[in-house]
Amino acid sequence: QNVRSDGSSSDVTKWTITSLTAASDAIDTYGPGGMGVEDTEEELLVSLLHNECREWRPHRAGVTTAVRNSHLVKKASPSDDAILKESLQVHNSSKTCVTTATTQLKVLCRKFAVLSEKVKQEAKMREDAEKEIRRLNDIIQEKTKQREMEQTTVAYEEQNRQDKDQLTKVTQHLRDVTMSHANELEKLHMRDAKQSHYQDMEALKAALYESQSAAHEAEKRALELQGELTAVVRPLLPPAPIAAIGSDNHSILRALKNRNKQLQERLQQEADATFQLEEEINMITSSYHTLLNPHD
16 A cells, blocks of 8 residues: 655654654664674564665655565564554554654664663673683683693603613613723733732742852851861861860860851751741742632
């Protein structure tokens, strides 16, 4: 049904048309559903008002209204739908038209306020959600850092353990090598000491043999001198009683006896010393052979 106007409408009608045009422009600016709401019954109602307000815009000298709401309203609500259906019906009288437009504008403003409140609530919820997301992201990053630090610590501990084991092995190897070298050096030192001791023993034996030879030569010489002295003294002294022998001859005999006794004691001491040296040489030689051949 079309309603034609000859331009003689009242100021209220013009104000209503202007208000509806401004509301339609606001809806054009935001768009139905452009304020973050979902496809709910309120969005369908706003879309319906948007389409109807487009019909109220003055295109010519008159105002043409088309009613096209039969395919937009799916299911009416008990309160607002009845008002919308009533307001969207275009009547012949200008009074009814003004009332309908006013009612429609009120409903539109109320819906717009509801949608604005919902937008504010959703913005606040979005802000809270973003804060919560940032908080959770910070927690996740902190946990990730802690996990990475724990993994790094475990890796360092494992590396330290491996390095410690390697150091222990190297230390043991160096200790074994050092002990081996020390044993080799000790063996070489013992060999040198044995060689030097053997040389010293050989020199001592040679000196002992020379001393024994000299002692035998001295003893032999003493015996020869004693024999010569006896041979010299006997022809000079004829056999006579002991009482007839002078004091001088007795002194000579006593001196010879003392000298002979001293020579015998010296020879005995040298013989004892030679025997002791031989015993010591035998013991040292036995020890030397034992050191050279410990397994014999």
